[in-house]
Amino acid sequence: xxxxxxxxxxxxxxxxxxxxxxxxxxxxxxxxxxxxxxxxxxxxxxxxxxxxxxxxxxxxxxxxxxxxxxxxxxxxxxxxxxxxxxxxxxxxxxxxxxxxxxxxxxxxxxxxxxxxxxxxxxxxxxxxxxxxxxxxxxxxxxxxxxxxxxxxxxxxxxxx
Amino acid sequence: xxxxxxxxxxxxxxxxxxxxxxxxxxxxxxxxxxxxxxxxxxxxxxxxxxxxxxxxxxxxxxxxxxxxxxxxxxxxxxxxxxxxxxxxxxxxxxxxxxxxxxxxxxxxxxxxxxxxxxxxxxxxxxxxxxxxxxxxxxxxx
Numbered sequence: 001x002x003x004x005x006x007x008x009x010x011x012x013x014x015x016x017x018x019x020x021x022x023x024x025x026x027x028x029x030x031x032x033x034x035x036x037x038x039x040x041x042x043x044x045x046x047x048x049x050x051x052x053x054x055x056x057x058x059x060x061x062x063x064x065x066x067x068x069x070x071x072x073x074x075x076x077x078x079x080x081x082x083x084x085x086x087x088x089x090x091x092x093x094x095x096x097x098x099x100x101x102x103x104x105x106x107x108x109x110x111x112x113x114x115x116x117x118x119x120x121x122x123x124x125x126x127x128x129x130x131x132x133x134x135x136x137x138x139x140x141x142x143x144x145x146x147x148x149x150x151x152x153x154x155x156x157x158x159x160x
Numbered sequence: 161x162x163x164x165x166x167x168x169x170x171x172x173x174x175x176x177x178x179x180x181x182x183x184x185x186x187x188x189x190x191x192x193x194x195x196x197x198x199x200x201x202x203x204x205x206x207x208x209x210x211x212x213x214x215x216x217x218x219x220x221x222x223x224x225x226x227x228x229x230x231x232x233x234x235x236x237x238x239x240x241x242x243x244x245x246x247x248x249x250x251x252x253x254x255x256x257x258x259x260x261x262x263x264x265x266x267x268x269x270x271x272x273x274x275x276x277x278x279x280x281x282x283x284x285x286x287x288x289x290x291x292x293x294x295x296x297x298x299x300x301x
Contacts, residue, residue, distance in 0.1 A: 137166055141196040142205075145172030150292040151165060153173045153285060154268040156261045159188040159208040160181040160217075 162285055170289050175205065177249050178256045178264050184217050187240070189249050191222040194239035198231045 137144050165171035177189040195204040207225055226236040267274025269284045
């Protein structure tokens with residue numbers, strides 16, 4: 001009985017050691033959480049197997065312990081891989097959602113089309129300016145015409 | 161047609177700076193505002209657009225233009241050096257962005273997006289003029 005308790009204690013210590021050996025890995029919290037869950041499940045399984053078998057030898061216990069550790073390692077790696085896949089999927093989904101949201105928020109590219117690329121219009125502007133179209137009109141700085149006029153024509157422009 | 165609408169008090173035209181080409185563009189806008197202090201806003205506007213001075217714009221060039229226009233060069237120089245109208249231009253810029261302006265030139269007719277062609281803009285002004293005249297006739301009748 002004491003021997004089994006001792007073996008169980010050794011198994012727990014080894015499991016904790018295996019667990020702490022990965023503590024320095026800069027895993028994301030989600031991955032660490034998944035791995036910890038697997039370790040906890042494995043510990044419970046190990047404890048159960050040690051208390052259930054009364055006729056097992058020390059060698060059998062040791063083999064079982066090694067097998068449990070290997071299984072735990074495999075499951076931890078699998079859990080980490082799953083967590084990576086899950087995180088990548090979530091990130092991809094978030095990026096897609098973000099892209100969709102930005103597409104929805106962004107105004108249509110052709111919503112407001114500048115007219116500066118039409119040479120004919122540029123020529124017309126030059127002709128209008130040279131013909132003295134503002135002659136006789138009330139002008140105050142950047143405004144031409146009556147400030148109370150019902151129609152307001154606004155031009156946003158850059159000299160360059 | 162637009163000039164006639166302005167002459168009869170039916171419409172007014174406003175030019176607003178929308179800086180998209182950086183410091184030189186901003187400097188040209190400020191120089192125009194400084195010229196406006198001496199009643200030569202549109203002279204500078206026309207000179208930049210027609211003579212292409214803005215493309216090779218320099219402080220010396222703007223001062224030379226001020227001299228050509230018969231402005232008080234000392235006052236003009238002080239104005240541009242002190243950036244006296246920087247706030248006014250910034251205010252125009254912020255308002256343009258708030259209005260959804262993203263390129264130049266951009267036209268608005270009573271706040272509504274202007275057409276892509278001059279003929280289209282003329283049509284919009286004509287429609288607005290007819291609507292304004294109809295509204296005035298209803299109020300008078």
